Amino acid sequence: LDLFGQGFNQQLARRDHIFAGVARVAEILRTTPKWENGINEVLAVLGQAAGVSRVYVFHCWNEVPGRPIARQLYEWAAPGVEPQIDVPELQHIDMVAEGYGRWINELSAGRGIAGDVEEFPASEQPLLQMQAILSIVLEPIFSGERWWGLIGFDACESRKEWSKAETDALRIAAESLGGAMHNQALAHEMRRRVELLTEAVIELDAQCRIRFVNPAWRTLVGIEPSEVIGRPLTDFVHPEYRLAVEARHRIAGREPGTRLEVRIQRPDGGLRWVTLAMEAMPEGGVVCAAHDF
16 A cells, blocks of 8 residues: 555655765765866766756856856766757856846855746746756855855756755755865865975875875985885885884874984985974875974
């Protein structure tokens, strides 16, 4: 006996499918170093989970204050659905001039937009109808506190009614994407600042191999940073201190602020005394600051 009706059960199944897709998206973004490298898979997962015709990402920015420009950067289209990524009209949309002021107000305030295109204000319809969109969901993407753009979901084959649970799930996906963007921007800024330091900063993997050094390494050791990636840090330490460096690297996670004094070997045969300070990183590996004395 179906107490709730077939339509209700189908709605539950669709909701669960979307939530499973959103969970998969979070995992993709968590395990992909750069969100741009995973975005095509993210859009495909969401499009298939939501059962829509297209999923896409627009970046919005102000060329002049109060006049956001929107540009489509990424898109997934279901089989048989015409992609829109190369349509010139979608590469530089003056949202105010084109009549999308309502979108600016809603999305920049963190609110989504959903419904049938024929029920939207007249100024919003032409560009959507040009793409054969019948129903649409738009969710804002924020990078930190900054409105970065939007992710959109098009239904082109038939009108689509979206439940609150479904739009909430799609908003979570937009938040996950925005979080990945923000974290990457923070990491980039931190790396930029590290590269400006006069103190050598070294990232080591679990085997004590170098995976990053800043330009100050060149001054300290006399070797170009690009030439040391993947090599053990101990290659540049006097043999007398290599076992100590390996031991301190192993305990860095258990004893924060691990320090030791060692002699660094330079290619010209010179030796320099340095202090190494090691800290375990949350994402794995060890960061090491080296300064001479």
